[in-house]
Amino acid sequence: MIPQAPILAIVVPLFSAFLMPMIGLLSKRYNIDRACDWFAVAAMVGTLIIVASMAPTVWGGQIIVYKFGNWSPPWGINLAIDALSIQMALMIAGLGTLVMVYSVAYMQRDSRRDLFYTLALLVITGMMGTILTGDIFNFYVFLEIMSVASYALIAFRRDSSGIEAGLKYLFIGSLGTSFVLLSIAMLYSFVGSLNIADLGAKLAIYRGAAQPVPTILVASLALFVTGIMIKVAMVPFHIWLPDAFTAAPTAVSALLAGPAAVVGIYWVARLPYLPFGLPVGIILVSLGLLSMIVGVLMALTQRDFKRMLAYHVISQKGYMVLGIGLGTLGSVLGAQGGLFHLLNHSIYKSMLFMCAGAVLYRTGSQKFEELGGLGKNMPLTALTFLIGSLAISGIPPLNGFVSKYTIYLGGIEAGLPIVTIIAVLVSALTFASFFKAFSSVFLGQRPKHLRDIQEAPKLMLFPMLAMAVVCIVIGLFPALGFNVVGPAQAAAENSAGYIGHVIGGI
Amino acid sequence: MSLNYVIAMLLITLGLYCLLFKRNLIKLIIGLSVMTDGIHLFLISMGYRTGGIAPIVTGESTSNLPNFASRAVDPLPQALVLTSIVINICITAMALSLSIYAYRHYGTLDPSKIRRLSE
Amino acid sequence: MTIIVRTTSRLLFPFIFLFGVYIVLHGHLTPGGGFPGGVIIAASVVMLILAYGIERAQQRVSILQAEMLDIIGSATIAVIGILGILLGAYFLQNVFPLGELGKLFSAGNLALLYIGVGLKVTASILLIFYAMLSD
Numbered sequence: 001m002i003p004q005a006p007i008l009a010i011v012v013p014l015f016s017a018f019l020m021p022m023i024g025l026l027s028k029r030y031n032i033d034r035a036c037d038w039f040a041v042a043a044m045v046g047t048l049i050i051v052a053s054m055a056p057t058v059w060g061g062q063i064i065v066y067k068f069g070n071w072s073p074p075w076g077i078n079l080a081i082d083a084l085s086i087q088m089a090l091m092i093a094g095l096g097t098l099v100m101v102y103s104v105a106y107m108q109r110d111s112r113r114d115l116f117y118t119l120a121l122l123v124i125t126g127m128m129g130t131i132l133t134g135d136i137f138n139f140y141v142f143l144e145i146m147s148v149a150s151y152a153l154i155a156f157r158r159d160s161s162g163i164e165a166g167l168k169y170l171f172i173g174s175l176g177t178s179f180v181l182l183s184i185a186m187l188y189s190f191v192g193s194l195n196i197a198d199l200g201a202k203l204a205i206y207r208g209a210a211q212p213v214p215t216i217l218v219a220s221l222a223l224f225v226t227g228i229m230i231k232v233a234m235v236p237f238h239i240w241l242p243d244a245f246t247a248a249p250t251a252v253s254a255l256l257a258g259p260a261a262v263v264g265i266y267w268v269a270r271l272p273y274l275p276f277g278l279p280v281g282i283i284l285v286s287l288g289l290l291s292m293i294v295g296v297l298m299a300l301t302q303r304d305f306k307r308m309l310a311y312h313v314i315s316q317k318g319y320m321v322l323g324i325g326l327g328t329l330g331s332v333l334g335a336q337g338g339l340f341h342l343l344n345h346s347i348y349k350s351m352l353f354m355c356a357g358a359v360l361y362r363t364g365s366q367k368f369e370e371l372g373g374l375g376k377n378m379p380l381t382a383l384t385f386l387i388g389s390l391a392i393s394g395i396p397p398l399n400g401f402v403s404k405y406t407i408y409l410g411g412i413e414a415g416l417p418i419v420t421i422i423a424v425l426v427s428a429l430t431f432a433s434f435f436k437a438f439s440s441v442f443l444g445q446r447p448k449h450l451r452d453i454q455e456a457p458k459l460m461l462f463p464m465l466a467m468a469v470v471c472i473v474i475g476l477f478p479a480l481g482f483n484v485v486g487p488a489q490a491a492a493e494n495s496a497g498y499i500g501h502v503i504g505g506i
Numbered sequence: 507m508s509l510n511y512v513i514a515m516l517l518i519t520l521g522l523y524c525l526l527f528k529r530n531l532i533k534l535i536i537g538l539s540v541m542t543d544g545i546h547l548f549l550i551s552m553g554y555r556t557g558g559i560a561p562i563v564t565g566e567s568t569s570n571l572p573n574f575a576s577r578a579v580d581p582l583p584q585a586l587v588l589t590s591i592v593i594n595i596c597i598t599a600m601a602l603s604l605s606i607y608a609y610r611h612y613g614t615l616d617p618s619k620i621r622r623l624s625e
Numbered sequence: 626m627t628i629i630v631r632t633t634s635r636l637l638f639p640f641i642f643l644f645g646v647y648i649v650l651h652g653h654l655t656p657g658g659g660f661p662g663g664v665i666i667a668a669s670v671v672m673l674i675l676a677y678g679i680e681r682a683q684q685r686v687s688i689l690q691a692e693m694l695d696i697i698g699s700a701t702i703a704v705i706g707i708l709g710i711l712l713g714a715y716f717l718q719n720v721f722p723l724g725e726l727g728k729l730f731s732a733g734n735l736a737l738l739y740i741g742v743g744l745k746v747t748a749s750i751l752l753i754f755y756a757m758l759s760d
Contacts, residue, residue: 004710004715004716007710007715007716011706011707011716015703015707018696018699018700018703019696019700021692021695021696022696025689025692066715067715068715068716068717069709069715069716069717069719070715137586137589141589141593144593144597148593148596148597148600151600151604152600155604155607158607159611160611160612160622161622163604163607163608163611164608164620164621164622166604167531167601167604167605167608167617167620170597170600170601170604171525171534171538171601174538174597175525175538178538178541178542178545181542181545181590182518182545182548185545185548185549185552185583188549188552188582188583189552194582560656562654562655562656588658588660591660592660599753602757603753603756603757606757
């Protein structure tokens with residue numbers, strides 16, 4: 001492990017974001033064209049190396065605890081990294097690198113690219129901070145960093161639809177984070193500490209309904225779950241997501257669809273065990289089912305490419321929340337399926353958004369009626385879109401099938417076969433929707449004004465093909481995925497080990 | 507001390523009402539700001555101790571630290587509120603900038619008329 | 626603006642500026658610190674902008690200079706944090722000498738961090754006003 005690795009994983013993107021305006025000024029004076037882009041990619045590669053160096057230590061069974069300024073918990077802020085955090089951190093770092101390489105090619109027609117990279121690196125910093133921290137107010141600060149940077153990124157091109165989507169996201173997202181702040185205030189007034197491990201230790205007497213739970217704790221849990229669900233865009237709080245992903249530049253949609261779902265699902269996976277120990281399984285299962293059904297039904301009627309993909313994001317996030325909810329009802333396979341589905345979904349959803357972005361970059365339109373027959377012009381884009389569609393519908397031998405099959409088995413194992421039936425139906429409807437999308441964009445008659453469209457630039461093709469290869473590899477060798485997800489799911493349940501390492505071991 | 511909590515809850519409710527029912531973008535921003543002020547008031551009044559002194563360690567208070575610690579007001583919620591106020595400044599500045607652009611594009615500040623992205 | 630507003634703001638500007646600098650520097654002894662002090666310094670400059678108009682303000686302190694001030698402030702915080710890693714053991718750990726309680730040159734790297742924060746907050750609020758008031 002590189003020394004001081006946990007804090008460097010947050011500090012490297014943050015200080016690169018601070019330095020980016022200066023590099024922008026220098027590159028304009030000395031006329032170097034793409035200095036900002038390659039500096040951002042180098043910062044992300046550095047973060048990936050730092051996170052990967054922490055992985056073997058954590059998978060060996062040890063929880064890494066890092067104290068800020070040598071103040072020991074619970075008086076100081078500390079970072080605590082266990083197997084669940086390391087899975088999320090690896091996904092954010094890896095996908096972030098690929099999205100940065102994609103945006104080098106996608107944003108080259110925009111001016112003020114140094115501001116874009118500053119905001120994108122701040123979003124990555126915020127995500128890393130929420131995953132790695134062990135203090136609940138520190139989590140709130142990093143969540144706000146991530147949210148405010150993404151409000152600005154969505155309205156980046158300052159056209160009318162971007163401003164509208166940014167305003168909508170800003171008001172609904174700020175409401176969500178104020179609920180989280182109120183929940184933290186109530187929790188602090190009741191318990192007296194802000195450290196997650198300390199909260200888990202002090203609230204352990206209410207686990208298992210040994211004593212009646214006081215009302216302020218129930219109110220705090222309700223506000224916290226509501227705030228997180230607004231951020232994860234579960235139905236009925238999903239109103240901001242389709243507009244935001246349609247109006248944003250597609251590189252931003254790829255960044256927010258893949259990694260930003262990670263933050264919400266990480267906290268949904270931690271919630272039933274730490275810091276509250278109260279049962280929330282039924283809420284998660286019902287919200288997950290509702291999101292799955294509403295998401296796919298709304299996606300079937302869309303005529304805009306990116307809007308259809310945005311509704312599918314809601315539907316797939318419903319799968320993940322459903323899996324984790326089944327895990328709290330006693331099914332180990334359900335929780336593993338939920339976490340595995342998060343891993344796969346981030347890969348193929350970013351890839352699908354990148355394909356839509358490549359089509360938009362070359363043709364300038366994103367509605368189904370204006371596109372058609374592009375399979376001859378852009379064969380590699382069509383191939384990656386086909387792999388992504390098969391993966392999201394759960395067709396073997398791709399990775400989507402492995403994670404969805406695990407969730408189906410989890411439903412049967414938890415004693416709720418109705419859940420499995422609904423999940424299979426939603427998969428079939430997803431396949432129908434993507435079949436329609438693929439045939440109307442890449443097959444069929446080609447309009448005359450699209451005759452000379454070229455293939456997407458090489459820098460865009462490289463991340464898409466890399467993600468497609470990963471999809472096929474995880475589909476053929478699912479043991480690779482289960483080596484990552486199994487320890488993560490065990491670490492989420494092992495709250496006593498977490499508390500012992502953070503407080504007892506120091 | 508319960509008057510503080512009543513006022514805090516009243517501010518949060520008023521802010522939420524403004525955020526839900528008003529038809530002007532500037533009023534929505536003011537409602538959001540009032541709501542977060544209510545949450546800050548709630549946080550600060552949680553750390554209050556009746557008959558307490560300010561938690562500043564000076565030269566003469568180090569001579570009798572246990573007495574000082576038992577009478578001082580809790581400083582941790584005050585640090586949390588400082589951080590939250592700064593975050594609120596950033597969100598208000600961004601919301602106002604987006605409202606300026608919205609007025610330039612749409613010509614109105616009514617959120618129900620800013621609706622070009624169809625369902 | 627009228628001649629009364631212009632003269633009064635020109636007379637008041639140094640006192641408000643000095644008060645803001647006082648709050649930033651005494652952050653480890655009295656309530657305040659980087660954030661309120663930076664806002665007060667920026668408010669004094671904004672008072673001059675409101676009295677004299679934005680074109681004259683941009684002649685004195687251009688957008689480029691404000692951005693450079695921003696970068697210097699954040700670089701100060703970055704350097705102090707990394708200094709903790711290089712010299713000591715942990716991030717943001719104190720590596721400067723601790724003085725006596727109650728004096729100005731005490732409390733290690735707290736005062737230096739607050740100076741960095743004050744510079745950055747001043748530059749940021751000034752940039753926000755420039756962006757909102759131009760054209």
